[in-house]
Every structure is written in structure tokens, then in C-alpha cells.
Amino acid sequence: MVLTNNVNELRLLIKKSSAGNVGLVPTMGALHAGHLSLVKRAVESTSLVVVSVYVNPTQFNDKSDFSRYPRTIEADVALLQSVLRSNDIVFAPTDAEMYPEPDTRQFSFGNLEKVMEGPLRPGHFNGVGQVVSKLFKFVEPDKAFFGLKDFQQVAVIKNLVKQMGVDIEIVPCPIIREPDGLAMSSRNQLLEPKIREVAPAIYQTILKAATMFGKEEPEEIKKYVFSSLEATGLLVAEYFEIVDDVDLEVLNSNKQIDSSNKYYGCIAVQAGKIRLIDNIAMN
Ligand code: AMP
Numbered sequence: 470m471v472l473t474n475n476v477n478e479l480r481l482l483i484k485k486s487s488a489g490n491v492g493l494v495p496t497m498g499a500l501h502a503g504h505l506s507l508v509k510r511a512v513e514s515t516s517l518v519v520v521s522v523y524v525n526p527t528q529f530n531d532k533s534d535f536s537r538y539p540r541t542i543e544a545d546v547a548l549l550q551s552v553l554r555s556n557d558i559v560f561a562p563t564d565a566e567m568y569p570e571p572d573t574r575q576f577s578f579g580n581l582e583k584v585m586e587g588p589l590r591p592g593h594f595n596g597v598g599q600v601v602s603k604l605f606k607f608v609e610p611d612k613a614f615f616g617l618k619d620f621q622q623v624a625v626i627k628n629l630v631k632q633m634g635v636d637i638e639i640v641p642c643p644i645i646r647e648p649d650g651l652a653m654s655s656r657n658q659l660l661e662p663k664i665r666e667v668a669p670a671i672y673q674t675i676l677k678a679a680t681m682f683g684k685e686e687p688e689e690i691k692k693y694v695f696s697s698l699e700a701t702g703l704l705v706a707e708y709f710e711i712v713d714d715v716d717l718e719v720l721n722s723n724k725q726i727d728s729s730n731k732y733y734g735c736i737a738v739q740a741g742k743i744r745l746i747d748n749i750a751m752n
Contacts, residue, residue, distance in 0.1 A: 470553040472546060474562050476607055479519070483608065486556050488517030493610035495601060498522040498561075499539035499655035500548050503645040507614040508552050510642055518557040519608045520549055526564065527572060528596030534744070539655055560607075572599045576632070581624050584717050585710055585735055586746070594625050601626060605635060612638045616645075618652050620735055620748045624717055644747070646672065652747045664741045667701040671738055674698055675749040678709070678734050682751040686722040687711050690734070698738060707737040707744070711751055728752070 473479050483491060492515030494507045500522075511518045522545055529535035542561055549559050576598035586593060605613070615623050623641050630637050645653050650672035651665075660668060674697040681690045694709040711720040713730040720732060732751040737744060 470546075470550050470555065470557050470559060472559045472561065474560070474566060476562065476566055479558065479560050479607055482558055483517065483519070486517050488515070488556075490515045490517075490611040491608060492518045493604060493608045493613040494518065494520045495604055495613070495615075496520060496522055497524045497538065497655065498545045499541050499658070500545045501645075501653045501655065503616060503618060503653035505548065505552055506645050507616055507642050508549065510640065511612070511614050512552060512554065512557070514640075515610075515612055518553060519610070520553070520557070520559050521604055521608075522559060522561040523567060523600070525567070525596060525600040527568075527599050528593050530590045530592050533742075537659060539658060567600065567603060572603075574599055574602075576602075576629070578625050578628050581621065581628055581717050584621075584712065584719055585708055586621050586737065589707060589737065594622075597622060597625060598629055601629060602633060605630075605633065605637060609635075610637055612640050614640045614642055616643075617641050617748070618644045618654070619746070620714075620733055621717065624714065650676075652745070654745060656743050656745065659743050661741050664703050664743075667703050668740060668745070670698060670701050670704060671736065671745060671747050672749075675709075675734050675736055675747060679749050679751050682711070682732065682734075683726060687720045688722055694734075694736065703740070705739045707739055709734060709736045711735075726752075 492511035494511050496504050524538050576595050578594055582594045627639050649669040651668045674694055678690050678694050691709050695706045698704040698706045711732050711734050733748045734751050735748040737746045
């Protein structure tokens with residue numbers, strides 16, 4: 470594994486490796502088994518892997534979320550060393566390296582940014598578009614690996630690839646969970662112990678919600694989800710929406726379930742000061 474924080478060196482390392490195909494795994498560090506599952510998948514299916522570790526300021530709409538976001542680069546490098554090959558690259562740039570000039574680009578993702586995380590995190594997906602498009606240009610990967618934990622992000626990135634007109638295969642990877650069902654997240658380590666204890670209710674609730682799909686109206690399922698989390702006394706659902714996995718059209722009782730669609734129930738939860746997201750396949 471080779472570590473660099475420099476874009477020119479990154480390009481040179483990729484060029485010199487003359488790899489058959491290149492895989493990119495973008496991360497913000499504080500790595501856990503969820504991230505490593507993406508990296509392992511990349512190692513299996515490409516001959517050169519670039520893992521980026523960068524806490525991208527432009528995608529944080531909440532300053533305190535940005536400042537408390539865990540930064541653990543040494544531990545991250547040690548973990549990556551255990552799964553990467555000798556020629557694979559860890560790219561951990563500085564802000565000056567990523568943004569030598571302020572990025573004024575404005576992306577438009579249509580309906581994909583009008584639902585769920587979009588209105589609650591203004592500017593978030595624009596920041597994701599800025600950083601990921603830069604990484605795509607630096608690395609020119611054949612494949613890029615993203616976790617379905619960030620379900621809406623996967624749809625946005627697929628759209629970004631179309632907008633950029635680049636030939637990059639987006640590989641969505643399944644959600645990795647703690648033994649008690651909580652979706653792994655770098656933010657989990659910031660949860661207060663009492664809240665961490667009840668947090669598995671999120672997964673239990675959406676599991677039950679999935680069993681209600683097709684039998685109960687979406688509004689009824691939503692009510693169940695909100696009240697089930699309220700019953701913990703510590704978790705508050707921000708939204709629960711059932712959407713298709715391409716256009717992210719929100720399902721409601723006025724819309725027919727289209728059995729050729731794949732539907733996901735997506736949730737955001739306020740857990741003390743920390744915001745958690747999760748999702749589950751409904752059909
Ligand atoms: P992050 O560092 O949070 O930006 O995440 C980097 C990548 O890892 C994103 O594509 C995430 O969707 C993915 N990821 C984060 N947590 C998990 C998880 N529990 N299971 C699978 N992928 C994950």
C-alpha cells in the first residue's frame with residue numbers, strides 16, 4: 470500500500486502501475502467493517518485500488534457535525550494496510566490539495582435531491598457532487614464502490630456519472646451491521662451510551678415496516694415507524710419514506726405499487742446530537 474496526499478503523485482502512481490482496471494473507494498475515514506467491505510470488494514474485482522480518505526467540508530451543511538466528525542488517519546491507514554495490496558493507493562489529501570480554488574460548481578440532481586436528505590441537508594449533495602467528480606477526474610476509475618447505507622447518495626452518484634459522461638461502473642455494496650443490527654457508521658462512536666443501547670430499535674423498526682409493505686398503506690407504515698421510535702424515549706424519526714431505487718419517487722396511498730420497481734424504506738433518526746440513517750428493501 471502506498472500513501473499519498475498529493476494529486477500529481479496520485480496520477481503518476483496510477484499511470485506507472487499500468488493497471489488493467491482501477492477501482493475507487495471514496496471515504497471520509499474513521500473506517501469500520503462497512504468501509505472495509507467496499508475495499509475488499511474493490512480488491513477482488515480490480516487490479517489497482519485507490520481508497521480516498523477525506524472529510525469533505527463542502528458536503529457538511531452542519532458546522533458542528535463537521536467539527537466533531539472523527540478523524541483517525543493513523544488507525545485508518547493501519548486497517549487499510551491489512552486489506553490492500555502492495556501497489557494499491559491510499560489518497561489522503563489536504564483541503565488545499567482538493568480545493569486549490571473555491572469550488573463554485575452547482576450540480577442539479579432533480580428529484581433525487583428534492584426528497585429525504587435533500588431538503589434537510591441543503592447543499593449536501595452539491596458538496597458530494599463536487600468532491601466525487603474531482604476524485605473521478607484524478608483517478609479515472611473503471612469502477613467506483615459505494616455503500617447502500619447511503620442509499621440516496623448511490624442514486625445521486627449514478628446520475629453524476631451520466632451528467633459527467635464518463636464510463637465508470639458504480640458498484641453498490643450491501644449495508645454492514647453491528648451484531649445488534651445497528652448499521653455501522655463512523656458517527657456511531659459519538660453516540661451517548663444510553664442512546665447507543667436503544668439505537669438497534671432503528672433496524673428492528675424498519676425490519677417490521679418491511680413486513681407491512683403491500684398490506685398496509687404507506688402512511689400507516691410511516692405512523693408505525695414514528696411511534697415505534699418515539700417509544701424508545703430517546704430516538705426521534707425525522708422521516709421515513711418508501712421510494713423506488715431509481716427516481717426516488719416517494720410512495721403514498723395515491724400511487725400504485727409497481728411490482729417491477731424495487732422499493733426501499735429509508736429513515737433518518739435524531740439520536741441525541743447525532744443523526745443516523747438506515748434503509749431496508751421493502752419488496
Ligand atoms: P463515509 O466515510 O461515511 O463517507 O462512507 C464511505 C463509503 O462507505 C460510502 O459509500 C458509504 O455508503 C459506505 N459505508 C458507510 N457505512 C457503511 C456500512 N455500514 N455498510 C456498507 N457501506 C458503508
